[in-house]
Amino acid sequence: MNRLTEKSIDCPYCGESIDILIDSSDAQQQYIEDCQVCCKPITISVYENVSGELEVSVYSEDDVF
Structure with missing residues (x-):
């Protein structure tokens, strides 16, 4: 089964x-x-939120997370 999901993100740069x-x-x-x-x-x-949906966060090299 293909479990790939397409998401749109904004480049932090x-x-x-x-x-x-x-x-x-x-x-x-x-x-x-x-x-x-x-x-x-x-x-x-990539992480799963409380509703069970996938969330994506993006960071630059200089961001602290």
Whole structure:
């Protein structure tokens, strides 16, 4: 079964909206993906909220989380 979900995020560097694929079978994950527009590394954090929906947060290299 394909558990990939497409989400739109805004790059914390250039502000462009880009689409990413996340694996919805792993609700607690963090990884780095380069922006498709400016090529800078975005830290992507995926977690499940209290309603059971996947939430995505993005951070630049300089952000503390």
